[in-house]
Amino acid sequence: MTTIAIIILAAFAVALAALIAVDIVKAKRANVQYHLKQCIAGYLMMAPAIALAFVFVLLPILFSLGYAFTDYHMYYPNDIHFVGVSNFTELFTEISNKGELWFAIKNTALFVVLVVPLQIGLALLLALFTNRKKRGVKVFKVCFFAPVVISLTVTSFLWLQILAPNESGLLNSFLGMFGVGPIDFLRDKETAMLWIVLLSAWQGCGYQMLIFSSGLTNIRNDLYEAASLDGARGWDKFVNITVPGLKSTLLYIMITVFVGACRVMIQPMLMTGYELHTVTLSYYMYQMGYGSKLIGLSSAVALMMTIVIGAITLVQRKVLK
Amino acid sequence: MKRSRIFKTVAIVSAAALLAGSLAACGPGGGREEIESRTDKYGNTLVTIMVHKDSSTQEGKAYQKCVDEFNAAYKSENIKAQISFVAQTSGVDQYEGTISTLYGQGGGKLHDIIAFDAPKCAGYAKSNMFVDMTDLIGDYVNEFIPASVNKVDGKVYGLPIQESSAGFFYNKKLLNDAGVSDTEIDNYKTNGWTFEQFKSVCAKLKSKGKTPVDMQLTAKGETSTFLLYPLGNAAGGEYVSPDGKTVGGYLDSAETKAGFKFIKDCIDNGYTGYNINSTDFLTSDSVGMFLSSGWTIPEINNQYASNFTNGWGILPYPHAQGKPAVSATGSWSFAITNNGIKNKSAAVKLIKWMTSDESAKRITDATGMLPAKTTMQIDYAPLSPEGVLYDQLVNTGKPRPAMAAYSDFSTEFNLIISGLSENSVEKVLPDRVTSLQTKINRNDR
Numbered sequence: 001m002t003t004i005a006i007i008i009l010a011a012f013a014v015a016l017a018a019l020i021a022v023d024i025v026k027a028k029r030a031n032v033q034y035h036l037k038q039c040i041a042g043y044l045m046m047a048p049a050i051a052l053a054f055v056f057v058l059l060p061i062l063f064s065l066g067y068a069f070t071d072y073h074m075y076y077p078n079d080i081h082f083v084g085v086s087n088f089t090e091l092f093t094e095i096s097n098k099g100e101l102w103f104a105i106k107n108t109a110l111f112v113v114l115v116v117p118l119q120i121g122l123a124l125l126l127a128l129f130t131n132r133k134k135r136g137v138k139v140f141k142v143c144f145f146a147p148v149v150i151s152l153t154v155t156s157f158l159w160l161q162i163l164a165p166n167e168s169g170l171l172n173s174f175l176g177m178f179g180v181g182p183i184d185f186l187r188d189k190e191t192a193m194l195w196i197v198l199l200s201a202w203q204g205c206g207y208q209m210l211i212f213s214s215g216l217t218n219i220r221n222d223l224y225e226a227a228s229l230d231g232a233r234g235w236d237k238f239v240n241i242t243v244p245g246l247k248s249t250l251l252y253i254m255i256t257v258f259v260g261a262c263r264v265m266i267q268p269m270l271m272t273g274y275e276l277h278t279v280t281l282s283y284y285m286y287q288m289g290y291g292s293k294l295i296g297l298s299s300a301v302a303l304m305m306t307i308v309i310g311a312i313t314l315v316q317r318k319v320l321k
Numbered sequence: 322m323k324r325s326r327i328f329k330t331v332a333i334v335s336a337a338a339l340l341a342g343s344l345a346a347c348g349p350g351g352g353r354e355e356i357e358s359r360t361d362k363y364g365n366t367l368v369t370i371m372v373h374k375d376s377s378t379q380e381g382k383a384y385q386k387c388v389d390e391f392n393a394a395y396k397s398e399n400i401k402a403q404i405s406f407v408a409q410t411s412g413v414d415q416y417e418g419t420i421s422t423l424y425g426q427g428g429g430k431l432h433d434i435i436a437f438d439a440p441k442c443a444g445y446a447k448s449n450m451f452v453d454m455t456d457l458i459g460d461y462v463n464e465f466i467p468a469s470v471n472k473v474d475g476k477v478y479g480l481p482i483q484e485s486s487a488g489f490f491y492n493k494k495l496l497n498d499a500g501v502s503d504t505e506i507d508n509y510k511t512n513g514w515t516f517e518q519f520k521s522v523c524a525k526l527k528s529k530g531k532t533p534v535d536m537q538l539t540a541k542g543e544t545s546t547f548l549l550y551p552l553g554n555a556a557g558g559e560y561v562s563p564d565g566k567t568v569g570g571y572l573d574s575a576e577t578k579a580g581f582k583f584i585k586d587c588i589d590n591g592y593t594g595y596n597i598n599s600t601d602f603l604t605s606d607s608v609g610m611f612l613s614s615g616w617t618i619p620e621i622n623n624q625y626a627s628n629f630t631n632g633w634g635i636l637p638y639p640h641a642q643g644k645p646a647v648s649a650t651g652s653w654s655f656a657i658t659n660n661g662i663k664n665k666s667a668a669v670k671l672i673k674w675m676t677s678d679e680s681a682k683r684i685t686d687a688t689g690m691l692p693a694k695t696t697m698q699i700d701y702a703p704l705s706p707e708g709v710l711y712d713q714l715v716n717t718g719k720p721r722p723a724m725a726a727y728s729d730f731s732t733e734f735n736l737i738i739s740g741l742s743e744n745s746v747e748k749v750l751p752d753r754v755t756s757l758q759t760k761i762n763r764n765d766r
Contacts, residue, residue: 074417075448075725076766077425090763099756165596184596187742273541274732275739290418291728293444294763 008062012054067299074293087300101301103276104284107268110193111200111280112261119201119257120250123208128242130209131216141213145206152203156270159199160186163271189277196267196278204260208253215249216242251320255313262309281305354428358664365401368667370675371432373416373653375408383687387680391671400667405432417441424450427661433668434675435658436482438543439651440731442471443565443723444764446478452657453478457669465676468650468718469693479654480676481693483685486710486718487548487614487649488638489534490602490621494631495609499525509636510704513646516556516583519639523592526609533592534610535602536584538738545738546721546731547649548612553580554647554719555640560734561757565724566765568758573750579641581737581746588741595742604628610636614649615710619689635706637713650718652690729760 020043068087072080094101130141147155162170165184172182186192219241227237243250265282272278274287281301289298359367370388374381388404395401409416423431437445445451453476455462462470462477471479496506501522509518523533537548553560558577561568571577587593602611603625611617621633640646655675657668674680678697685692691711692699701708722730733753740749 071766073448073764073766074421075444075450077421078427079766094759097755099759164598166598168598182596187595187739189743274735276736287732291732292726292760292764293417293728297763 004063004066005059008059009054012058016050064299064302067296068303069300070296072294072296072299074289074295080296083296087297088304090297091300091304100276100279101284104279104281107193107277107279108262108264108281111197111264112258114194114197115200115261115264116254116257118197119205119261120208120253122201122205123253124212124246126205126209127212127216128238131213141209144209147203148206150203152266153270155199155203156267159195160271163195186272186278192272192275192278196264196271199271200261200264200267204257208257211249211253212246215246219245247320251317254320255316258316259309259313262305354426355661355663356428358662358667359429361401365399366667367401367403368434368671369403369405369429369432370434370436370655370671371405371407371420372436373409374406376406378408379687380684381406381408383684384675387675387683390679391674394674395670400670402671420450424658424660429660429662431658431660433658433660433662433665434655434672436653436655437479439469439471439479439481439654440543440721440723440727442479442654442656443473444725444727445656446473446476447725447766449659451478452659452665454480454657454669454672457657457665458673461673464678464694464696466650466693466695466714466718468714468720469652471654471656473723479656480672481652481654482676483652483681483688483690484650484693484714485547485614485616485652485690486714487551487612488635488706488710488713490611490613490617490633490635490706492602492606492609492629492631493633494629495526495529495531495606496522497631499529499531499609501525506634506636507704510634510709513637514639515642516639517642520586520590520592523587523590523609527591531606532594532597532601532608534587534612535597535599535608536587536593536612537599538584538588538593538595538742540599541735543731546734547651548614549584549738550721550734551638551647551649551719552583553577555638555644556580556583557641557644559722560730561722561724561761565722565726566761568754568761572757573754576641576644578746578750581741581750583639583641584738585741585746615690615707616688618706633706634704635709637709638717646713646717647719648713648717650714651720652693724761726757726761726764729757729764733757733760 024039067080069082069084070080071083071087091101095105126144130137130144161168163185164170164172165187166182167173167176169182171185175183185195223241223245224237227241232240263282264280265286268275268278268280268283269286274283274291279287282305285298285301285305288294288301292298359369361367370384372381372384374384376382376385384404384406388402391402407416407419420431420435420437442451446453455477458477458480462480465481466484469481469484470477471481491506493503493506497503499522526533537545539545540548550560553576556576556579558574558580559571560577561571584593588595597608602608603617603621605628618635621629638646638648655672657665657672662668676694678694681692681694681697684690691707691714693714695715699711701711703712721727724730733756736756737749737753740753
């Protein structure tokens with residue numbers, strides 16, 4: 001492991017040195033006044049960030065990429081073999097046999113399709129609401145942002161109490177007042193994922209609300225005033241001024257919420273445990289790595305996820321640009 | 322130089338690094354270091370032990386005390402033990418990750434002795450992470466309850482720190498009110514009871530408007546597996562083949578199905594369910610019985626005793642008519658690791674010390690769990706809660722399946738129990754058999 005890390009570090013250092021050399025040559029050819037000391041100082045200032053990025057981002061990604069083509073098992077750390085694409089074949093076989101991975105893909109897709117528009121829509125609504133210059137609005141802003149600060153574990157447990165399948169559950173005790181018997185919301189295959197979507201959107205939308213708020217403040221007020229003089233109503237102003245004004249913000253939020261949604265794991269893990277109707281891709285990957293100890297296969301899932309998420313993100317950018 | 326060429330260079334170099342990394346990953350692993358023994362600067366032979374608890378817990382303090390006493394006793398032999406507390410604050414997976422990483426480094430980086438959960442033994446043993454202790458400890462193994470010793474293919478790989486059995490805790494008042502007499506209860510404790518007798522008691526409790534039994538169907542994870550696996554065995558079934566590699570014909574055998582059908586019957590008849598609040602048995606008079614482990618004994622004694630006006634007790638696991646009773650066993654154990662230290666004599670001395678009668682008493686006093694040793698003076702009253710559990714351990718205890726892919730078995734077992742909420746045993750089992758077999762094949766090396 002250490003040897004591999006050193007090899008990658010050496011390759012990375014060579015690549016970095018090449019880039020620096022190219023920079024110097026470029027500067028000299030362009031007859032730009034070149035100060036070696038300043039240049040070194042610049043690279044030195046970048047060094048801590050580069051080192052951290054190397055250790056915590058680049059190295060794990062490269063290791064994971066490498067492991068995806070091996071039979072690495074957690075109990076056999078010194079007995080790793082190159083297995084070509086057999087991990088991927090295994091995964092595709094599982095998908096075609098409608099195994100757990102099939103359910104994980106299906107549930108993740110459902111989660112993404114529901115949570116992305118819901119969370120962004122909620123965030124935009126809240127941003128529009130809190131952006132008004134009225135007394136007490138800041139209190140609402142804090143309230144809407146509060147779930148973001150609370151850890152997902154805590155909010156998941158909070159919702160577990162709300163959705164408990166007996167009279168001790170807040171929602172069931174409320175329904176009981178109308179004569180409705182206890183409902184097991186999280187065991188029901190039809191509703192469990194919807195509750196997880198709701199929890200996630202509620203927990204996450206406060207953060208996007210803040211970004212939308214800052215985007216809204218960048219839209220010039222005179223545009224709204226001019227539109228009002230022209231007789232535009234609220235909806236017209238929203239469609240013709242607010243939405244175009246928020247386009248770049250919306251693109252950023254769509255990409256980040258989409259990527260976050262693809263990685264959902266904590267909520268189903270805490271609220272239902274490993275169940276076929278709520279397992280997600282990240283949860284499956286975690287289970288494969290830590291539960292089954294199959295790091296190689298788990299890395300293959302990670303690689304597949306990265307490729308699919310990356311491709312969809314690129315398409316999103318192209319379409320929305 | 323154009324920017325695209327710069328990116329090209331970076332891409333080529335990165336690809337080369339990736340290739341190099343991948344190829345290196347396929348190598349033998351960079352040579353695990355092997356050394357004869359470890360010594361400190363004073364010349365003492367060092368022996369290390371890692372436990373899964375925090376040093377501030379009662380159990381952690383008990384381990385520390387045992388190690389201190391070992392050091393005092395072996396000072397003249399220049400052997401010194403060092404203990405590390407790697408609490409499972411991040412879950413058992415993190416603990417296992419730590420073990421794997423240290424093991425991979427060799428050279429004594431992994432502790433000489435580690436604590437591990439019993440059902441994981443086969444996986445560790447087959448990967449050669451644990452040392453076969455059979456010859457190293459000799460007859461010492463006979464001091465333990467046979468079902469508690471961690472054996473794989475007949476070889477000893479782990480010695481239990483303590484034991485943990487489970488049973489059906491009952492509220493005496495509710496059972497008596499439902500027409501189950503003390504004599505009948507004592508008879509079940511003494512002679513065991515069948516699935517039909519169990520259901521008959523449940524029916525009586527249900528007729529009185531009570532929830533008959535909380536089988537902890539939603540406990541999830543290992544708790545659910547630990548509590549419920551004996552029922553399949555008590556119907557005469559097995560879950561996997563003796564070598565732990567074949568599922569078909571075992572998990573879906575008629576006998577094992579009968580065990581799952583017993584659980585399904587209890588669900589369908591309204592005797593148990595998935596929506597029972599896990600504290601209802603302890604805090605209210607609404608649940609007659611509660612399937613739980615020995616750890617609930619101190620919980621009731623210390624916090625909930627006043628809720629049981631007529632008292633409480635533990636009934637053993639029921640079994641199918643004509644089949645022998647089976648009960649849950651298997652708690653945390655100690656194993657000697659293949660950590661790159663060749664001389665294991667100090668490790669053998671320490672593991673014997675940590676599992677001696679004195680240490681076992683100290684640890685079980687701290688945890689409230691049962692001792693796993695037959696040599697200890699046990700003075701539990703025969704029909705007392707501890708007495709019933711200890712009697713089960715000695716006479717009907719059966720470990721969970723010894724298989725390298727045990728974690729996968731536990732996952733699939735939970736999916737079966739979960740699936741029974743909506744489907745029949747016949748409908749749930751085929752997919753799970755296929756899935757578990759696939760996972761076992763992936764784990765087979």
